[in-house]
Amino acid sequence: MGRIYIVGAGALGLMYGLRLASAGVLVTLVTRTSAQAELLRAQGGRLEQQGQWRHMPVSAYSIDELAELDKHDLPLREDWVWYTVKQPQMTRELLAQTDKLVASKPSILCLQNGIGHLELFEALYPELHVYAGVTTEGAMRTSLTEVRHTGEGSLVFGAIESEREPDPEGDEAQKMLLHLLRMAGIAASLSNEMRNRIYEKLLINAVINPLTAIFGVSNGELPAHPHRRKMMRALHQESERLLRQAGLAPLPEAWERLLAVCEATAANESSMLRDVRAGRGTEIDWINGGISALAKRMGHAAPLNDAVTAMVKALH
Ligand SMILES: NC(=O)C1=CN([C@@H]2O[C@H](COP(=O)(O)OP(=O)(O)OC[C@H]3O[C@@H](n4cnc5c(N)ncnc54)[C@H](OP(=O)(O)O)[C@@H]3O)[C@@H](O)[C@H]2O)C=CC1
Numbered sequence: 001m002g003r004i005y006i007v008g009a010g011a012l013g014l015m016y017g018l019r020l021a022s023a024g025v026l027v028t029l030v031t032r033t034s035a036q037a038e039l040l041r042a043q044g045g046r047l048e049q050q051g052q053w054r055h056m057p058v059s060a061y062s063i064d065e066l067a068e069l070d071k072h073d074l075p076l077r078e079d080w081v082w083y084t085v086k087q088p089q090m091t092r093e094l095l096a097q098t099d100k101l102v103a104s105k106p107s108i109l110c111l112q113n114g115i116g117h118l119e120l121f122e123a124l125y126p127e128l129h130v131y132a133g134v135t136t137e138g139a140m141r142t143s144l145t146e147v148r149h150t151g152e153g154s155l156v157f158g159a160i161e162s163e164r165e166p167d168p169e170g171d172e173a174q175k176m177l178l179h180l181l182r183m184a185g186i187a188a189s190l191s192n193e194m195r196n197r198i199y200e201k202l203l204i205n206a207v208i209n210p211l212t213a214i215f216g217v218s219n220g221e222l223p224a225h226p227h228r229r230k231m232m233r234a235l236h237q238e239s240e241r242l243l244r245q246a247g248l249a250p251l252p253e254a255w256e257r258l259l260a261v262c263e264a265t266a267a268n269e270s271s272m273l274r275d276v277r278a279g280r281g282t283e284i285d286w287i288n289g290g291i292s293a294l295a296k297r298m299g300h301a302a303p304l305n306d307a308v309t310a311m312v313k314a315l316h
């Protein structure tokens with residue numbers, strides 16, 4: 001059975017890592033700080049699902065400790081390395097620090113919202129199998145070792161279509177991961193149209209995230225005000241048009257789907273609003289900034305995406 005290394009023991013990394021570990025999957029968490037790795041090794045992790053806490057031991061190293069690991073502790077070709085850091089942390093420096101993790105050419109899974117990060121991987125590691133994942137699960141880390149599963153959803157993953165030759169070894173690795181995820185009770189599926197899945201999620205994040213951050217409101221409050229709803233609609237129309245031009249397949253009832261996400265997550269603060277309130281950098285450059293960059297490459301204007309990108313940056 002392959003091992004799963006997860007770089008970034010934040011909300012998503014800890015939630016998936018602990019769920020997989022609790023099903024007996026071999027998981028190693030790679031943390032930013034040695035304090036978090038030490039705590040995870042000493043205490044294990046705790047996961048809350050539907051009001052029930054579960055405790056489980058888990059292997060963990062800090063990113064600095066990777067340099068000292070010998071090859072027995074590093075991924076093999078049949079293993080997976082997941083990246084669950086946020087977009088601003090998905091840098092050349094991070095990839096240089098995790099170079100040792102990918103030396104034996106394991107499969108890579110990137111779970112970020114937004115766009116732009118996969119291109120960085122492909123530029124640096126054209127020979128690796130890099131897969132994209134899109135998840136509708138919700139997670140919130142409540143301490144260095146504890147995480148709450150805040151929303152049921154599912155994970156879809158696969159290669160970015162049309163960019164790869166037929167690849168039986170990659171297909172095998174994906175099936176193995178799917179098996180491990182399902183063993184852990186994680187709703188997951190494979191997709192051969194990941195670009196579409198990424199753009200569909202982007203279309204939702206491109207409206208809810210910047211506008212909730214700018215107005216300082218919950219996801220449910222966003223469409224409740226007629227003028228905010230009008231701005232949502234305009235930003236949605238511009239983003240949908242540009243993503244369609246970039247290859248998004250026709251998406252029936254895209255506006256209704258967006259409103260349904262606001263309703264289903266009504267009490268939540270979006271991740272961007274939380275980042276702004278915590279004084280952290282946001283993922284705006286990979287969400288609305290990503291759409292503006294796509295538009296520029298196609299020779300189109302994206303005035304509303306440009307404007308919300310500038311406004312959110314002014315909140316940092
Ligand atoms: N949380 C959610 O419900 C969902 C999140 N996503 C997406 O998933 C991605 C991750 O989000 P989320 O888990 O919420 O983010 P978090 O900020 O909770 O987690 C990111 C983690 O990465 C760690 N990290 C940062 N730099 C490094 C480094 N150099 N080496 C190792 N670890 C590092 C951070 O460490 P430290 O804590 O020490 O700073 C943090 O624990 C984002 O793109 C987000 O949009 C998608 C769907 C749902």
Ligand SMILES: CC(C)(CO)C(=O)C(=O)O
Nearest residue numbers: 208265268269270271272
């Ligand atoms: C879907 C949404 C907007 C839910 O809050 C989200 O993904 C986020 O906050 O980043």
